[in-house]
Amino acid sequence: MxxxxxxxxxxxxxxxxxxxxxxxxxxEETDRRNHSEHLDPxxxxxxxxxxxxxxxxxxxxxxxxxxxxxxxxxxxxxxKMFASILHKDLVGLSTLEILADNFAQSDALIxxxxxxxxxxxxxxxxxxxxxxxxxxxxxxxxxLDKLLxxxxxxxxxxxxxxxxxxxxxxxxxxxAIKTALPALELTFAEGDDNQVxxxxxxxLALSAQTxxxxxxxxxxxxxxxxxxxxxxxxxKPFGQDSDYVEEV
Amino acid sequence: MSAKKDVRILAYESSCDxxxxxxxxxxxxxxxxxxxxxxKSHQRFGGVVPEVASRHHxxxxxxxxxxxxxxxxxxxxDLDAIAVTxxxxxxxxxxxxxxxxxxxxMATGLPLIGVxxxxxxxxxxxxxxxxxxxxxxxxxSGGHTELVLMHDPxxxxxxxxxxxxxxxxxxxxxxRVLGVNYPAGKTIDAWAQEGQDTFHFPRAMLQEDNYDFSFxxxxxxxxxxxHHADQIHEKLNKKDLAASFQAAVIDVLAExxxxxxxxxxxxxxxxxxxxxxxxxxxxxxxxxxxxLKQQPKVILPPLKLCxxxxxxxxxxxxxxxxxxxxxDLTLNADPSLELPYAEHMLx
Ligand SMILES: [Zn+2]
Numbered sequence: 001m002x003x004x005x006x007x008x009x010x011x012x013x014x015x016x017x018x019x020x021x022x023x024x025x026x027x028e029e030t031d032r033r034n035h036s037e038h039l040d041p042x043x044x045x046x047x048x049x050x051x052x053x054x055x056x057x058x059x060x061x062x063x064x065x066x067x068x069x070x071x072x073x074x075x076x077x078x079x080k081m082f083a084s085i086l087h088k089d090l091v092g093l094s095t096l097e098i099l100a101d102n103f104a105q106s107d108a109l110i111x112x113x114x115x116x117x118x119x120x121x122x123x124x125x126x127x128x129x130x131x132x133x134x135x136x137x138x139x140x141x142x143x144l145d146k147l148l149x150x151x152x153x154x155x156x157x158x159x160x161x162x163x164x165x166x167x168x169x170x171x172x173x174x175x176a177i178k179t180a181l182p183a184l185e186l187t188f189a190e191g192d193d194n195q196v197x198x199x200x201x202x203x204l205a206l207s208a209q210t211x212x213x214x215x216x217x218x219x220x221x222x223x224x225x226x227x228x229x230x231x232x233x234x235x236k237p238f239g240q241d242s243d244y245v246e247e248v
Numbered sequence: 249m250s251a252k253k254d255v256r257i258l259a260y261e262s263s264c265d266x267x268x269x270x271x272x273x274x275x276x277x278x279x280x281x282x283x284x285x286x287x288k289s290h291q292r293f294g295g296v297v298p299e300v301a302s303r304h305h306x307x308x309x310x311x312x313x314x315x316x317x318x319x320x321x322x323x324x325x326d327l328d329a330i331a332v333t334x335x336x337x338x339x340x341x342x343x344x345x346x347x348x349x350x351x352x353x354m355a356t357g358l359p360l361i362g363v364x365x366x367x368x369x370x371x372x373x374x375x376x377x378x379x380x381x382x383x384x385x386x387x388x389s390g391g392h393t394e395l396v397l398m399h400d401p402x403x404x405x406x407x408x409x410x411x412x413x414x415x416x417x418x419x420x421x422x423x424r425v426l427g428v429n430y431p432a433g434k435t436i437d438a439w440a441q442e443g444q445d446t447f448h449f450p451r452a453m454l455q456e457d458n459y460d461f462s463f464x465x466x467x468x469x470x471x472x473x474x475h476h477a478d479q480i481h482e483k484l485n486k487k488d489l490a491a492s493f494q495a496a497v498i499d500v501l502a503e504x505x506x507x508x509x510x511x512x513x514x515x516x517x518x519x520x521x522x523x524x525x526x527x528x529x530x531x532x533x534x535x536x537x538x539x540l541k542q543q544p545k546v547i548l549p550p551l552k553l554c555x556x557x558x559x560x561x562x563x564x565x566x567x568x569x570x571x572x573x574x575x576d577l578t579l580n581a582d583p584s585l586e587l588p589y590a591e592h593m594l595x
Binding site for chain 2: 036037038039043044069070073077078080084085214217218224226227230234241245247248
């Protein structure tokens with residue numbers, strides 16, 4: 001099975017071509033702000049290297065979220081269109097699960113986190129079973145205090161003392177984290193291990209459940225501020241997204 | 249004799265709070281037009297919230313692509329190009345259309361065309377009637393108030409622009425004071441038909457020798473009048489307020505337009521943009537132009553084509569297609585894209 005995987009969830013733009021379990025070609029552009037400009041040309045370049053056409057791809061895979069809202073939408077829109085037009089499989093995975101897979105060989109508790117400003121994080125915790133990440137603390141939007149409590153609880157439940165922390169924003173708070181979790185043996189991931197890699201997505205995508213391209217949406221893990229304010233003010237339920245868009 | 253081959257373009261528009269697709273034949277015929285509006289969502293907040301708008305766009309993008317093709321009874325292989333609005337507008341919103349159109353272009357091998365949203369609004373006229381050049385357009389919407397001189401289907405220049413608020417923006421702001429739900433234009437237009445201009449609000453920049461507009465003074469005068477009445481517990485007639493506001497807006501728009509028509513003597517006059525749906529404005533411009541010695545052909549697009557829609561983008565894209573002006577896969581959203589300004593506007 002030929003898989004095209006992309007992650008536009010973070011400032012690291014990552015694209016990979018995988019066949020079965022093997023990454024054939026992959027490319028990354030770090031610290032990019034403009035994924036819109038670079039994504040399609042990068043896909044084009046990799047396809048060219050592989051001598052494949054887009055129509056040869058059997059399955060499109062994308063990091064659904066969490067991550068930069070705008071970045072997620074660029075990636076998800078692109079694969080939705082590919083899969084819908086070419087009638088191919090679409091799979092979407094948690095950005096945090098893909099990040100955790102950087103440590104597929106580890107027996108530690110893996111904490112994946114993306115800085116969401118003001119001491120907040122999009123984060124989740126994973127352990128590895130047969131080389132595949134299994135979620136043990138749900139992906140969510142956590143304040144640092146809640147996140148640390150969650151890590152402590154997950155570590156206790158899973159019987160882990162070794163904890164690897166990967167992603168963005170955690171190393172900057174290393175002292176506070178070490179102080180709060182004295183009983184755990186903490187390792188902060190370094191360099192490339194803090195990045196979301198499409199090659200890992202490609203590996204996980206092989207066995208992931210397919211989704212309907214029309215239903216595929218980014219997993220923001222957070223309502224917009226406007227919606228939260230409106231909800232607090234009116235007490236009205238958020239409702240379904242489809243309640244608010246109508247064809248005229 | 250071989251007839252020229254038909255050109256079919258699938259167009260996308262997602263610059264604000266409408267997600268739209270259309271199939272346009274030869275830049276003139278609407279084979280399909282699908283518009284998914286988010287108005288109900290943004291009414292919760294009293295105006296368009298960009299992040300919410302972007303989230304809604306991605307929800308419908310693949311479905312409305314299929315619907316546009318089905319409604320036109322066409323398939324990807326019958327198309328000649330894919331077009332998309334790439335600016336101006338809300339960057340996150342624009343990016344859904346741009347990403348979708350680029351992906352569609354990659355998946356099908358069809359060429360890609362990037363369209364300026366304002367050029368699109370003006371080209372709604374091309375779906376209504378034949379435009380003969382040079383033409384002059386008054387483009388009025390929530391984000392823009394511009395007089396545009398069109399030398400041919402591709403070369404446009406702005407000869408007059410708003411110095412502050414766009415006309416549509418002023419409608420929404422005074423709508424809030426009157427307690428009218430966003431978007432306010434339609435209700436205020438309806439009230440204005442029933443009220444009288446009793447407040448005589450200022451007409452900004454009418455005396456000045458240029459084609460620029462300003463609506464912030466009018467907006468302030470309106471708000472001050474309403475607040476003052478509030479303070480002394482006086483109830484003002486909302487319909488007269490609406491009529492007075494609208495009369496001031498239309499006076500300025502109409503007079504500047506008439507002057508420009510007299511100076512440039514275009515063969516066609518086009519009214520474009522969301523505010524082009526305003527009945528008061530349409531009636532007044534028609535009447536003014538009937539008085540002119542040199543009368544241009546007047547194109548007032550039907551109401552359905554005044555708001556944001558992909559049909560107008562497909563119309564403009566056809567002209568770019570014919571001129572061989574294509575985009576490549578690096579096409580990006582440009583939220584502050586602008587038509588070129590005429591020389592006299594640049595100093
Ligand atoms: Zn518009």
